Amino acid sequence: MDILSYFANVDWVEIWQATNDTMVMLFISLAFIILLGLPLGVVLFLFSPRQMFEHKKVYAVLATIVNIVRSVPFIILLIVMIPITVLITGTSLGVAGAIPPLVVGTTPFFARLVETALREVDRGIIEATQSMGATTRQIIFKAVLPEAMPGIIAAITVTAITLVSYTAMAGVVGAGGLGDLSIRFGYQRFQTDVMIVTVVLLVILVQVLQMIGDKLVVHFSRK
Amino acid sequence: MIEFQNVHKTYRVAGRDIPALNPTSLTIEDGQVFGLIGHSGAGKSTMLRLINRLEEPSGGKIVVDGEDVTAFDSNQLRRFRQQVGMIFQHFNLLASKTVADNVALPLVLAGELSRGEIDKRVTELLARVGLSEHARKYPAQLSGGQKQRVGIARALSTNPKILLCDEATSALDPQTTASVLQLLAEINRELKLTIVLITHEMDVIRRVCDRVAVMDAGQIVELGPVAEVFLHPQHATTKRFVQEDEQVDENEQRDDFAHVPGRIVRLTFQGCATYAPLLGTVARETGVDYSILAGRIDRIKDIPYGQLTLALIGGDMEAAFARFTAADVHMEVLR
Numbered sequence: 001m002d003i004l005s006y007f008a009n010v011d012w013v014e015i016w017q018a019t020n021d022t023m024v025m026l027f028i029s030l031a032f033i034i035l036l037g038l039p040l041g042v043v044l045f046l047f048s049p050r051q052m053f054e055h056k057k058v059y060a061v062l063a064t065i066v067n068i069v070r071s072v073p074f075i076i077l078l079i080v081m082i083p084i085t086v087l088i089t090g091t092s093l094g095v096a097g098a099i100p101p102l103v104v105g106t107t108p109f110f111a112r113l114v115e116t117a118l119r120e121v122d123r124g125i126i127e128a129t130q131s132m133g134a135t136t137r138q139i140i141f142k143a144v145l146p147e148a149m150p151g152i153i154a155a156i157t158v159t160a161i162t163l164v165s166y167t168a169m170a171g172v173v174g175a176g177g178l179g180d181l182s183i184r185f186g187y188q189r190f191q192t193d194v195m196i197v198t199v200v201l202l203v204i205l206v207q208v209l210q211m212i213g214d215k216l217v218v219h220f221s222r223k
Numbered sequence: 224m225i226e227f228q229n230v231h232k233t234y235r236v237a238g239r240d241i242p243a244l245n246p247t248s249l250t251i252e253d254g255q256v257f258g259l260i261g262h263s264g265a266g267k268s269t270m271l272r273l274i275n276r277l278e279e280p281s282g283g284k285i286v287v288d289g290e291d292v293t294a295f296d297s298n299q300l301r302r303f304r305q306q307v308g309m310i311f312q313h314f315n316l317l318a319s320k321t322v323a324d325n326v327a328l329p330l331v332l333a334g335e336l337s338r339g340e341i342d343k344r345v346t347e348l349l350a351r352v353g354l355s356e357h358a359r360k361y362p363a364q365l366s367g368g369q370k371q372r373v374g375i376a377r378a379l380s381t382n383p384k385i386l387l388c389d390e391a392t393s394a395l396d397p398q399t400t401a402s403v404l405q406l407l408a409e410i411n412r413e414l415k416l417t418i419v420l421i422t423h424e425m426d427v428i429r430r431v432c433d434r435v436a437v438m439d440a441g442q443i444v445e446l447g448p449v450a451e452v453f454l455h456p457q458h459a460t461t462k463r464f465v466q467e468d469e470q471v472d473e474n475e476q477r478d479d480f481a482h483v484p485g486r487i488v489r490l491t492f493q494g495c496a497t498y499a500p501l502l503g504t505v506a507r508e509t510g511v512d513y514s515i516l517a518g519r520i521d522r523i524k525d526i527p528y529g530q531l532t533l534a535l536i537g538g539d540m541e542a543a544f545a546r547f548t549a550a551d552v553h554m555e556v557l558r
Contacts, residue, residue, distance in 0.1 A: 128315035131275055132329040133304035142332060146319040222318050222361035
C-alpha cells in the first residue's frame with residue numbers, strides 16, 4: 001500500500017508517451033544506423049590492411065572521418081547538428097529532431113563494430129571462396145557476411161543499448177522520451193518517484209534488448 | 224598438364240624482398256598424383272597457390288592445358304578457378320551453412336545450374352564421400368575427417384580437372400588420414416583427376432603419390448617417381464624425410480651394427496621381387512649365412528616393396544653379391 005501511494009503522483013499517461021517516444025527514436029534510428037553503418041563497415045573492412053581492396057590512403061581517410069565523428073561528445077554533436085537536422089526533418093525538436101543526430105553519432109561506432117566482426121572471419125574462408133572463383137561481391141555476400149552474422153548481431157545489440165542512453169541525452173534538445181522525462185521531473189523538479197519509474201523502465205528496456213540479442217547470437221552461431 | 228616455366232616469387236616484407244620460391248620449372252602430367260614435400264617455409268605452399276593464382280608470381284609463366292594462367296584477366300581467372308578444386312588443412316568450411324550448402328557453394332557462385340540440378344549434384348557428391356546422412360548438419364557437428372570429406376565434396380562439385388590439396392591431412396589423426404588419402408586415391412583413379420598435394424609427411428607421399436618433388440629453401444632439390452625418391456634418396460633433406468617416416472636414426476643404427484661380424488648390405492625389392500624367396504636360395508647356393516638387422520615391407524601407392532639390411536657371413540661372398548645384383552633387387556654394400 002505504501003509503495004503504491006509513493007507513486008500516486010506519477011503521471012502514467014506521460015510515462016507511456018515517453019516510453020513510446022524512446023521506442024520510436026530507438027528503432028527508427030537503429031534502422032538507419034544499420035542501413036548506413038553496415039555498408040560503411042564492409043567498406044572499412046575491404047580497404048583495411050591485408051584485405052581484398054587493401055589501400056592505405058582510402059582507409060586512412062575513412063578511418064579519420066569515422067574517428068572524428070566518434071570523438072565528438074554526443075551532447076556537442078546534438079547542438080552542432082541542429083541546422084542540418086532542421087534541413088532534413090524540418091524541426092530540431094521532438095522525436096524527429098533527435099533521429100538525425102542519433103544516426104550520425106552512432107553510425108561510425110556501429111561501422112567500426114561491423115568492421116571488427118568481419119575481421120573475425122577466418123582468412124581461410126575468404127581464401128577458399130576465392131579458390132572457387134568467387135567475385136569480391138560474392139565473397140562478401142555469400143561468405144563473409146553470413147559467417148560474421150553472430151558478430152554483427154552482437155554489434156547491433158551493443159549499438160541499440162548505446163542508443164538508449166543517447167536518446168536520454170537527446171532530451172537536451174527537447175527530444176522527449178524516458179531519459180528526458182527523468183531529467184525534467186526527477187532532476188529538475190525533485191520528483192524522485194518519476195525518476196525511479198523511468199530508470200526502471202530503461203533498465204527493463206536494456207535487459208530485453210540484451211536478451212533478444214543474445215538469443216539471436218546463439219541462434220546464428222552454428223557452433 | 225601443369226607447367227611451371229621459370230616461375231619465381233618474392234615477398235616484400237618491411238621494404239626487403241624475401242625470396243619464397245627461386246626460379247623453378249616443373250611439369251605435372253595429367254591424371255597424376257603429384258606430391259610436394261618440404262618443411263614449413265620451404266616454398267611448397269607458395270608453389271601450390273601459384274597454380275590457381277591465390278599467390279601472384281613475381282616472374283615466369285604457369286601454363287595449364289596449354290593456357291597461360293599468368294596472363295588471365297580477372298574474368299578468365301575466375302572461370303579457370305572454377306575448374307580447379309582446392310582443399311585445406313583447416314577445411315575452411317562455412318560454419319554458418321549446412322554440409323549440403325557448403326558443398327553447393329561453388330555451384331551457386333558459378334551460377335550455371337538451376338537449384339534442382341545443384342541439389343541433385345550435391346546428393347551425388349555427398350554419397351561419393353560417404354556423408355549422405357549428414358547433409359543437414361552444420362560443420363561444427365562433424366569430426367575432422369568428416370569435415371575434410373565435406374571439403375573434398377565441395378572441391379569436386381564443379382567437376383574440376385585439377386585438385387589442389389593444402390596439407391589436407393595434417394590436422395587429422397593417423398587413421399582418419401589413411402581414410403582421407405584412400406578417398407583421394409579413389410577420386411584420382413575414377414575421375415582421372417590431376418591431384419597436386421603438399422605435405423610435410425613422407426607417409427602421405429608414399430601412400431598416394433605417383434611423383435614427388437622435395438623442396439628446401441625455396442627450390443626443388445629432388446624430383447622423380449615416388450619409389451625412386453623414397454627408396455634411394457639422394458639429397459640430405461629427402462633422406463631426413465625418409466628417416467622420419469621410418470623412424471630410423473642412421474647414426475644410432477651404425478653404432479648398433481658395429482658389433483655385428485661380416486659384411487653389411489641393404490637390399491631393396493620392388494614389385495613381384497618383394498615376395499620372391501631370394502634370400503634362402505642365395506644362402507643355399509653360395510653357403511653365405513645371413514641375419515636380418517633391420518627391415519621393412521610395405522607399399523608405395525600400389526607397389527609392394529621391401530628394404531632389408533642384412534649381415535652376411537661365410538661362404539662365397541662374391542658369388543652372393545653377384546646373385547643379388549643379377550636378381551631384380553637393388554643392392555647397396557654398407558660395410
